[in-house]
Amino acid sequence: MQPRTNAGRRTRNAVVVALIVAAVWAGATLSRGAAHADQSGPNGPVGHFSRAVELIRG
Numbered sequence: 001m002q003p004r005t006n007a008g009r010r011t012r013n014a015v016v017v018a019l020i021v022a023a024v025w026a027g028a029t030l031s032r033g034a035a036h037a038d039q040s041g042p043n044g045p046v047g048h049f050s051r052a053v054e055l056i057r058g
Helices: 006-034 044-057
Strands: none
Touching: none
16 A cells, blocks of 8 residues: 555645535525525624524524
C-alpha cells in the first residue's frame, strides 16, 4: 500500500471544502426561501437569528 502523496491530500481537502461550501450555500438558500414570506424584517444571518429569538420568546 502506497503512502498518500501531498497532491492526494490537497485534492481530498479541496473536495471536502467544496462539499462543505455547497452544503452551507444550499442551507442558506433554503432558509432564505423559507423566510421569504416576511419582507419587513432585516435580511441576512442576523435577521434569521432575530426571528428565531422572537419565536422562542413567543
